[in-house]
Structures are given as C-alpha cells and as structure tokens.
Amino acid sequence: MPELPEVEAVCRKLRRTAQGGVIASGHIVRKRITAPQAPEEVEAQAAGRRIERVERRGKNIFLHLAGGLAMHVHPRMTGNLEVIQDARFRPHSTSAWFEFEDGRALLFADSRGLGTLRLTGELPEFGIEPLSRGFTHAAFARLAGESSAPVKLFLMDQSKIAGIGNIYAAEALWRAGVSPFRPADRLSAARLLTLRNELAAVLREGVKSAVAAYAKPGGFNEAEPFQLLVYDREGEPCFRCGAKIRRVAQGGRSTYYCGRCQR
DNA sequence: AACACGACCTGGTAGC
DNA sequence: TGCTACCAGGTCGTGT
Numbered sequence: 001m002p003e004l005p006e007v008e009a010v011c012r013k014l015r016r017t018a019q020g021g022v023i024a025s026g027h028i029v030r031k032r033i034t035a036p037q038a039p040e041e042v043e044a045q046a047a048g049r050r051i052e053r054v055e056r057r058g059k060n061i062f063l064h065l066a067g068g069l070a071m072h073v074h075p076r077m078t079g080n081l082e083v084i085q086d087a088r089f090r091p092h093s094t095s096a097w098f099e100f101e102d103g104r105a106l107l108f109a110d111s112r113g114l115g116t117l118r119l120t121g122e123l124p125e126f127g128i129e130p131l132s133r134g135f136t137h138a139a140f141a142r143l144a145g146e147s148s149a150p151v152k153l154f155l156m157d158q159s160k161i162a163g164i165g166n167i168y169a170a171e172a173l174w175r176a177g178v179s180p181f182r183p184a185d186r187l188s189a190a191r192l193l194t195l196r197n198e199l200a201a202v203l204r205e206g207v208k209s210a211v212a213a214y215a216k217p218g219g220f221n222e223a224e225p226f227q228l229l230v231y232d233r234e235g236e237p238c239f240r241c242g243a244k245i246r247r248v249a250q251g252g253r254s255t256y257y258c259g260r261c262q263r
Numbered sequence: 264a265a266c267a268c269g270a271c272c273t274g275g276t277a278g279c
Numbered sequence: 280t281g282c283t284a285c286c287a288g289g290t291c292g293t294g295t
Contacts, residue, residue: 003288032271059289076289078273093273112273114289149265158290165288231288252268254286 002075003059004130004163005206009214010081011056017083018063021100022050030095030110033117045069045119046098051106057126058162063106065119072118073108079115082107127162131203135161137189140196144184151187152180153251155199164199167231168206170256172199174230177240179262180255230256 002010026043028034034042049065056062061081063071073081084090087097087105096117098106108117128135128143143161147154155161155169164172173180175198178191187195209226229239233256234247243260 006288030272074289076271077287110272112271112287114272116290153266156289167288249267251266253289 002079003165003168003206004056004203005168005210007056007059007061007075007163008207009210010075011054011061012211013214014054014061014063014081014083018051018081018106019054020051021083021102021104021106023047023065023098023106024101026096026098028096028117030113033095033108033110033113033115035116037118042117042119046071057123058129058158059165060126062123068121070120070123072116072120072123074116075110076112076114076116078112079108079110082109125159127158127160130161130163130199131207135196135200137193137196141189141192144187144192147184148186149184150181150250151178151184151195152255154184156251163203166253166255167228168199168202170231171202171229174240174256174258174262175202177262180250180257182263230258232256 023046026046028039028043031039046065049067049069051063052066053064054061055064059074061073063073065071073079079095084105084107086103087099090097090105090107091109093109093111094107095110095113095115096108100106108115128139144154147160152169152173155164155172156166170180172195176191176195178187178195205226230245233245236245237243238245238258238261241258241261243258245256246259247254247256249255
C-alpha cells in the first residue's frame with residue numbers, strides 16, 4: 001500500500017516510539033518474509049539489540065540496530081510498522097513482532113503478507129530521493145533523457161527515482177497535464193520542470209496528510225492519503241476539463257488519466 | 264533492452 | 280444473503 005509519503009510518516013512515528021527500544025525477542029510469524037534468510041536466524045540476530053536510528057529510502061524502512069546491523073522492512077502493498085503497548089494484543093495480520101525489554105513491541109502487521117523483513121549489514125543502492133536537495137530539474141531531466149519508457153513507468157522505476165508508486169505517479173502527471181504514455185525522453189525541458197515541481201509538491205502534501213493521519217490511532221488503513229484528483233476516479237469528470245477519467249492497464253497496473261487535458 | 268505477464272497473498276466490494 | 284469475479288498504494292522472475 002504505502003508509497004513514499006506514507007512510509008515517511010511511519011518512520012517519523014517510529015522515531016518517537018521505536019527508537020531507543022531494546023529488542024528482547026523476535027517472532028517471525030510468516031516464515032517466508034525473511035527469505036532467503038532463515039526466520040530463526042533473524043530472530044536470534046535481532047535479540048538484545050537496541051534500535052538506534054530509523055531511516056527511510058524510497059519505500060524501504062531501515063531500523064539501524066546496535067552493532068552495525070539494520071532491519072530492512074519493505075511494506076509492499078499492505079505492510080505497516082508500529083509500536084504497540086502489549087504484544088498479546090497483536091492483530092491477526094501480524095507478519096512479525098519484536099518484544100522490547102519494557103514490554104512494548106514493534107509490530108509488523110501486513111494483511112496481504114507480501115511485505116519483507118531482513119537483516120542487513122549494508123544498505124543497497126536506491127534511486128534519487130525526490131524530496132532531497134539533489135532532486136533538481138537538471139537531475140530529473142538527465143534521468144528522463146535516458147529513458148524511452150512511458151513517463152509513468154519511468155516515474156515508478158525505483159532504481160531511478162525512489163518512492164513513487166501508482167497513486168502519486170498518476171496524481172503528479174495529472175497535475176502537470178502530462179500524458180502517462182508519453183516517452184520520458186520526449187518531454188520538453190519546460191514540461192519536465194513542471195512535472196518535477198508537481199511531483200515534489202504532491203509528495204510534500206502527501207507527507208503532511210499522512211503524518212496527520214498517523215497521529216490518530218489505527219494507522220493508515222483508515223486514512224485517505226489526501227484528496228485524490230485522478231486516481232480511482234474512473235468514469236468521473238476531470239476536475240480540470242470535465243472529460244471522463246479513464247483507466248487503462250499499463251505495466252500490469254491501473255493508470256488513471258484524463259485523455260483530454262493530459263498531453 | 265524493453266516490454267508483458269504470472270506469482271506471491273489476503274481482504275474488500277461490486278454485481279448478480 | 281450468498282456467491283463470484285475482480286480489484287488493490289509492490290516487486291521479482293520468466294518469457295517474448
């Protein structure tokens with residue numbers, strides 16, 4: 001489920017709740033989430049370690065543990081990390097949990113169970129962070145110029161830009177008035193600048209909205225990311241020109257767009 | 264190299 | 280009400 005803004009909100013909350021916690025014991029419920037690592041190995045290696053720092057890279061969460069090891073969590077579609085007061089009350093969707101010495105627990109809840117959790121000594125390479133200072137017009141234009149893929153697929157390629165998923169790609173393209181099918185390397189400099197700015201803006205708004213939503217108990221399952229202007233609006237009128245929003249499959253995913261004002 | 268597609272899972276819901 | 284079919288904020292491996 002989560003894209004960059006939701007993962008960022010989770011990380012900010014974990015810094016207030018999980019950071020500083022000392023893991024007493026680990027419990028991997030869904031055994032395959034640690035593959036190719038053995039679940040027992042992850043449980044044993046995590047035990048006794050303090051959570052020193054929480055870091056986000058794209059949609060990935062890294063909990064840096066004492067001793068130079070990091071817990072790498074990818075929520076995929078429905079995963080969520082949060083600290084609960086009592087591990088006995090963990091939900092049915094629990095993929096894993098880590099009990100702290102003080103009785104609280106770090107919970108990895110994931111209704112679909114596609115999320116992953118591994119221990120790593122070294123962080124892998126990711127694409128550029130779209131909310132970082134390095135995400136300049138020049139950097140964006142250079143990356144786009146190297147890709148002949150449809151611009152929506154380009155935006156979602158995690159090795160190029162990290163953290164953009166199906167919703168935010170659609171929203172940014174709609175706001176910029178850019179067709180999701182246009183090859184990335186055939187956009188003018190002016191349109192790339194607009195797209196870069198809309199991308200950054202929609203992600204910032206998403207973070208703000210997600211942070212507010214996560215402040216409430218319950219987490220993100222009940223929270224709309226924010227006002228969606230095109231995603232999931234098939235058949236409804238475009239807010240800009242009134243034409244019907246369309247949905248087509250692109251790269252195996254649904255792409256929502258306005259065929260009239262996205263060019 | 265650049266696609267499309269199925270697999271991995273569970274749950275919600277639209278439609279009959 | 281109950282059943283079915285389809286859909287889902289992601290990624291990876293395989294095949295064309």
